[in-house]
Amino acid sequence: MALNRTIHEPSNPVLNVSRREGRPHSPSVRIGDYVFVSGMVPVSPQTGLRTQGPIADQVATVLSNMQHLLESNGWSLDHIVRLNITLANLLEADDMWRVFRKFFPDNPPAATLMGMQLSFGNLVEIECVAYVGDAGR
Amino acid sequence: MTAKRQAITPADAKLDIPKTFALPYATGVKACEFIFLSGMIAVDPSTGERAHGSVVDETTLILRAMATVLEASGSSLAKVVKTTVWLHSMLELEDLDRAYQPFFASAPPARTVCGARINNGMKVQIDCIALA
Numbered sequence: 429m430a431l432n433r434t435i436h437e438p439s440n441p442v443l444n445v446s447r448r449e450g451r452p453h454s455p456s457v458r459i460g461d462y463v464f465v466s467g468m469v470p471v472s473p474q475t476g477l478r479t480q481g482p483i484a485d486q487v488a489t490v491l492s493n494m495q496h497l498l499e500s501n502g503w504s505l506d507h508i509v510r511l512n513i514t515l516a517n518l519l520e521a522d523d524m525w526r527v528f529r530k531f532f533p534d535n536p537p538a539a540t541l542m543g544m545q546l547s548f549g550n551l552v553e554i555e556c557v558a559y560v561g562d563a564g565r
Numbered sequence: 566m567t568a569k570r571q572a573i574t575p576a577d578a579k580l581d582i583p584k585t586f587a588l589p590y591a592t593g594v595k596a597c598e599f600i601f602l603s604g605m606i607a608v609d610p611s612t613g614e615r616a617h618g619s620v621v622d623e624t625t626l627i628l629r630a631m632a633t634v635l636e637a638s639g640s641s642l643a644k645v646v647k648t649t650v651w652l653h654s655m656l657e658l659e660d661l662d663r664a665y666q667p668f669f670a671s672a673p674p675a676r677t678v679c680g681a682r683i684n685n686g687m688k689v690q691i692d693c694i695a696l697a
Binding site: 461506508510511518525529532536537543557559 | 569570572588589590591592593594596597599601602603604649651679681682683684690692
């Protein structure tokens, strides 16, 4: 069975960080009915600059940019099956979950939290896998 | 289209980590041919509380619980295609492998191990993707 790997980008070019900064990865890749979204860090949809505010703001920025990327391609946060959340500081886990709850108020996806060093002083990075079926074709 | 996520909830509530600790995510989600389990930590199967122990102890408890959760969903450890292991110290990789290997005796799944900090002082966290 041959499956086509297709690359999917956010419609706001400011948020297309991997392309804008010449990174060797894509914002998201679809294979069959699944979409794999690269790790996303908090970037302002207006300026494209990193938004280094409190963790709650950074998480909200990442998840709303993730929503934008998915919706740009005919998908939504509801299609996400699993997220991996990396925090620079695990002491901020409660604040992260508080914001997470607002984006996934009921029937939430699977998620894994880990604490690791992040580049450029980011406090959070989130990646996800979505099961989109036929949506967006 | 709004997709309905098909959450996997362990029959044994003691293994339902997000429920025990009131965290806003699912133990796992089934998406067509695959099951995605959230990162699991060691919990005492009789109380559901965190079971802090050695890397060997924690790994064994996690993989036993993972087997139970997968089997209740019609899958099994033999159908796992990929695991990610977060280990509090890469110096203990050999201990991880000692406890991990018996659960995947033949044709083990793909695996990534990262040295990372894990919440609440746990030493091991493991997630997986399995065939449904």
